[in-house]
Amino acid sequence: MLLNPSAAPPPTEPEVLETLGGIVARFDRRRALLVPILQAVQAQCAYLPPETMPLVGRHLGIAASEVYGVASFYNQFRFFPPGRHPIRICLGTACHVKAGDIILENFERKLGIQEGQTTADREFSLERVACVGCCALAPVAIVGETVHGHMQPSKVEGLLLQIQIAREKAQREAAAASPQAEDPSDD
Amino acid sequence: MIEIRVDGQPIAVCPGANLLEACLAAGIYIPHLCHLPGLPAAASCRLCFVALGDRPDPVPACTVAVQPGLEVLTDTPAVRRLQRSALELLLSAHTIDCRRCPANRRCALQRIARFLKVPLKRPDLPPLDPPGGPPGTGGELVVDPSHCVLCGRCVRTCRRLHGHSRLTFAGRGQRTVVTDWVETGPAIRCTDCGACIEVCPVGAIRLAPGANDPES
Numbered sequence: 001m002l003l004n005p006s007a008a009p010p011p012t013e014p015e016v017l018e019t020l021g022g023i024v025a026r027f028d029r030r031r032a033l034l035v036p037i038l039q040a041v042q043a044q045c046a047y048l049p050p051e052t053m054p055l056v057g058r059h060l061g062i063a064a065s066e067v068y069g070v071a072s073f074y075n076q077f078r079f080f081p082p083g084r085h086p087i088r089i090c091l092g093t094a095c096h097v098k099a100g101d102i103i104l105e106n107f108e109r110k111l112g113i114q115e116g117q118t119t120a121d122r123e124f125s126l127e128r129v130a131c132v133g134c135c136a137l138a139p140v141a142i143v144g145e146t147v148h149g150h151m152q153p154s155k156v157e158g159l160l161l162q163i164q165i166a167r168e169k170a171q172r173e174a175a176a177a178s179p180q181a182e183d184p185s186d187d
Numbered sequence: 188m189i190e191i192r193v194d195g196q197p198i199a200v201c202p203g204a205n206l207l208e209a210c211l212a213a214g215i216y217i218p219h220l221c222h223l224p225g226l227p228a229a230a231s232c233r234l235c236f237v238a239l240g241d242r243p244d245p246v247p248a249c250t251v252a253v254q255p256g257l258e259v260l261t262d263t264p265a266v267r268r269l270q271r272s273a274l275e276l277l278l279s280a281h282t283i284d285c286r287r288c289p290a291n292r293r294c295a296l297q298r299i300a301r302f303l304k305v306p307l308k309r310p311d312l313p314p315l316d317p318p319g320g321p322p323g324t325g326g327e328l329v330v331d332p333s334h335c336v337l338c339g340r341c342v343r344t345c346r347r348l349h350g351h352s353r354l355t356f357a358g359r360g361q362r363t364v365v366t367d368w369v370e371t372g373p374a375i376r377c378t379d380c381g382a383c384i385e386v387c388p389v390g391a392i393r394l395a396p397g398a399n400d401p402e403s
Contacts, residue, residue, distance in 0.1 A: 062351065065354060
């Protein structure tokens, strides 16, 4: 939930910044509209880019820190863009009893991010959810659209590896399909 | 001037004065963390409880304006019980490492714990993880969440001095922290006045390494 220097959100794309200004300008300069503005930004951008705070602050004549204070109070606001593979860890009652928090911790450690954050390459985002409705499978992790039941800390690495292999395979295939395209050198 | 009685002792105060300030000025110590003279009471630290003659339950002294004939008791069992549990709650989320803490010996928590005879360390309680990751958003100020008692003195002081506060409460519940937000535009710059560092009762705020030190 908190921004921290070790895992700062990836830089905002210029087109997102442009929409940001458009959204904010639609609203009156009333302090009471702070939360509706933030909601509109999130509806458009899927998260609150860091530039939101000073921009909204200037629009309403309040400090950026105050905007951040309000936004961080509500669970609905996120400060990181959703990853290509959103990972949601269930911490509902059954998953809690079955030590879902240890599964979350393992994902946090393996990905090097904290709950609510997104990896720098935008591949993975990590979130906790209340209950996904399959308590018999506790503890549950949802990777993308796939539900993984009976999670174990030892399964975390394999799951991430699977996704990485699938991605590399897709990259190779794409490269093979268009040989003149430049090879993605690093990684 | 009007007269009120604190623990049976008559003291003369200006009508409408703040009870906590009046008692402190008269040399009667009431534990307190969050009060800032001249600003509206925050009453967030829950430490300055006193019993008033006409009220069944103790109230925070910082929220009371004195009236003629007010009867105040600062040392009833109910008052001390509330103060001790408030202090224990604060200490439960505070990393006790006084010897290495820059606020050692001038820390308000140490003084209050000694006054209320509450042990600083509770080996029977497991230490809490400090909330969030590394504190702050990379600005000139670093607020250590494992020491911060969330009294809000820094936030209110900054707002009083500069109109806006660079520091803010972020998050909520057990994961609330005080943090600063780096302003990208010219709107608010930290003026390096150091007022927030000065008013912090527990030494939780310091300048980030590399930022210029106001004391130097």
